[in-house]
Amino acid sequence: MALQKHLLNDPDTLVVDSLAGLCAVNNQLAFDPPNKVVYKAGLDRSKVALICGGGSGHEPSHAGFVGEGMLSAAVCGNVFASPNPSQVRRGIDLVENDAGTLILVKNYTGDVLNFGLAAEQYAAEHAAKSDKVKFIVVGDDVAVGKTQGGMVGRRGLAGVVLVYKIAGALAAQGGSLDEVYNVAQYVSGRIGTIGVGLEHCHVPGTAAPSHSISATEIEIGLGIHNEAGNKRISPIPPLKELIPSLLDYITSTTDAERSFLPFKHDGKDEVVLLVNNLGGMSELELGGVVRATRDELATRKIVLSRIISGTIMTSLNMPGFSLSLLLLPRADDANAPKASAILSLLDAPAQAPGWKWSSGAAPITPTPLAPAPKPNAKRSADANSVVSAPNPAEFVAALERVCAALIAAEPEITRMDTIAGDGDCGLTLKGGAQAVQKEIAAKNIAGMDLVGDALVIAKVAETEMGGTSGALYSIFFSALAQGVQAAGVGKSSTATPELWGTALTSALNKLYTYTRARPPSRTLVDPLAAFVEAYGSGFSAAVKAASDAAEHTKDVDAKAGRSAYVDSAMLKSERVTDPGAWGVKIILEAI
Known part of the structure; x- marks a missing residue:
């Protein structure tokens, strides 16, 4: 069963307490407690502002990515619950500026409706600025097939954070609203994410979950709000078997249900890898996931340009991880930004506590290691002294x-x-x-x-x-x-x-x-x-x-x-x- 014990004052004040703690850590942030909005205190109003948000319980998403070089504000709901339109509207007002505002939300019905309603209210009340607020919905989940997703589309998972980083860096460099919007829209359509967990999580202040993943099972495709996945596997496979099956979900071009990204599998596909801890996984295990994924991508002759690994978008204390791939554009892709430009924005510094350090360079390609000479434990002795x-x-x-x-x-x-x-x-x-x-x-x-x-x-x-x-x-x-x-x-x-x-x-x-x-x-x-x-x-x-x-x-x-x-x-x-x-x-x- 999922861990059901938590350290807190009161489940009802947990979100506000946590956001106040975040602002104590990062003194460039300001906090509006009644509306649960965290925003940059020294906002440069000559540059495009970026707003994101959604339910809490995914820390460091979303507020952990507010800071110079990333987001301007994050509007936070209760655990796994979208903020209401009034909260979002407050967030838009707090970052109002001359260059325009881009709202980025994960593809969940509540987030899309509440953030969308707030954006429309703002446009209606500020007709002269109606073209200064743009809206992007990011869906990167590949577990839910096209038929099942229907008109709803793919869920938003950890891949959205790559959109925050790339768009935020461009905004910090003075990009126009259209430029920031276009690169964010392009990147959001080139990301695939698949999650896997050993168990579901427990929401503080709620009853114990009635469902559980058995000790011998692993669940593929589960969502970040305890939504069930699309497959359970038993016994739990080693990473060398699990990782290839997960990458198949993202890179397949023959699966009619999940061919979301235009991989060509010709040795020239180039990607950014994001390995995300869903909350309850050790860094020791996460490092093993990174290594196994790097090696499998090399086996598939997919060029790995960057690796970002860490706790990015959690499902509270869920023991599991997700893999995200951002498929970079090729040199001959029409109407696409340059891969070098996207990588430059990804590498740009960000003063946001949730963003993880990365090397700013491609990882070392795995090469077989020569076996170390085996120490000779036998002693050298006279043959007559045995x-x-x-x-x-x-x-x-x-x-x-x-x-x-x-x-x-x-x-x-x-x-x-x-x-x-x-x-x-x-x-x-x-x-x-x-x-x-x-x-x-x-x-x-x-x-x-x-x-x-x-x-x-x-x-x-x-x-x-x-x-x-x-x-x-x-x-x-x-x-x-x-x-x-x-x-x-x-x-x-x-x-x-x-x-x-x-x-x-x-x-x-x-x-x-x-x-x-x-x-x-x-x-x-x-x-x-x-x-x-x-x-x-x-x-x-x-x-x-x-x-x-x-x-x-x-x-x-x-x-x-x-x-x-x-x-x-x-x-x-x-x-x-x-x-x-x-x-x-x-x-x-x-x-």
């Missing part, structure tokens, strides 16, 4: 059991770590286990050279696990390799319980050199130390001691590690063991 397992097949089978057990335990360890730490321990151990499986499959771990095997595992911990756990495991196994090697110097031998005991004690002491954790500390050191110290009593007894120590961490005050920063009373009330300690328990029990 220590092997008594039964190499059993040794490898034990490691395979360990890997399978860690992978199976990932959900439970992750649950523990979301309470006791930062939530990544389960995935860290799973990643290490999967990497060890690959090394076993490649026969880099075979039980014939235990020193080399330990070093391979140490390298896996270092490179595939990362973080604190990866470092601890890597140090321990590197030290274990040293201990085994020291016991086998000058001879070829088979590992004995005594050799293992000596090597384990040496490895634990070496680990203590780099961590202050000592049992009981509520860390992985607790079961590890218990195992090593009880090893002389036999392997089974040592495993039992380690398991007991791991279980006991639920009653131990954290002195080190991830849990040291978590409220100890909460940990004890939750009765959750330390995730890292639980991982050691699983490893030893699997062996």
Whole structure:
């Protein structure tokens, strides 16, 4: 279900509170609270003014784009509700000027009617200036086909912000009303946008939604007001499969329902890409979307001239993103602006907090990277100083059991770590286990050279696990390799319980050199130390001691590690063991 908790004073004052906060951040703005109009305080009335607006809940759209080089004013309604004509009329009056006003609205019925009515009222009352107010409706959604859209046309989505930026830059440079109108009209007809979400959003102050997207589904084509999309896909595909299908919606010239843009697919199509966070997506994931889209456009031989990425037009806290492509004109396109001119306007500086930084240049074309040389984890040693397992097949089978057990335990360890730490321990151990499986499959771990095997595992911990756990495991196994090697110097031998005991004690002491954790500390050191110290009593007894120590961490005050920063009373009330300690328990029990 969508997140239904919000931090606010009152749902009824949220929009005004938010706009007041925006104006505190940007002191070039002025605010008319009764009409929810944000506008430039020091307006140059010799230049064309641009007004936009619509329902709130799409921040930074629309008010976040008011500023020098972009919009002159934004008229804001309540969440997902169009402002009324009186509000819009107030906005027009606040930016009244000598050069004229261009009103830009997304294609939603309420916005078109209310902004249109205000424009007509202004023209009726100012006959001498009736030609000084122009109106453009922008629709860039490609999810809704031509038949379904009928006379209504395409919905307005994040692509409209590209129109704000290009038209706003031209107005700031002194373009006439006709010039600004013409470039805005041209650009608005060359944009396609498709959205995709993992879940719908929740409007503050409303009841919980009755519909939901399941945990295994993704919805394509959903609108920015919680409108359902046109398709759900399950299971959720990887980006390398999802992105091509999304781009098909925008670039197709064979789909009679969605051939909105005149792509020619001859290697000369040139586009601007806008990757938009719909509100609840992490920057980490958004970067992956950018990379996947860039690579897919390169595969299609579509020239990518600019990338703009960030939170542009949201649907409150919706976890999802949208892709917009602006198809630039070709050199031989009749009655079209130059592509270089459009890019210049896009690159022009804008003092608007919602506009995202861009490089002002085409992105680097992806090229295949040469594979990095694989580090040789095996040590250089005298061929006569090899220590092997008594039964190499059993040794490898034990490691395979360990890997399978860690992978199976990932959900439970992750649950523990979301309470006791930062939530990544389960995935860290799973990643290490999967990497060890690959090394076993490649026969880099075979039980014939235990020193080399330990070093391979140490390298896996270092490179595939990362973080604190990866470092601890890597140090321990590197030290274990040293201990085994020291016991086998000058001879070829088979590992004995005594050799293992000596090597384990040496490895634990070496680990203590780099961590202050000592049992009981509520860390992985607790079961590890218990195992090593009880090893002389036999392997089974040592495993039992380690398991007991791991279980006991639920009653131990954290002195080190991830849990040291978590409220100890909460940990004890939750009765959750330390995730890292639980991982050691699983490893030893699997062996």
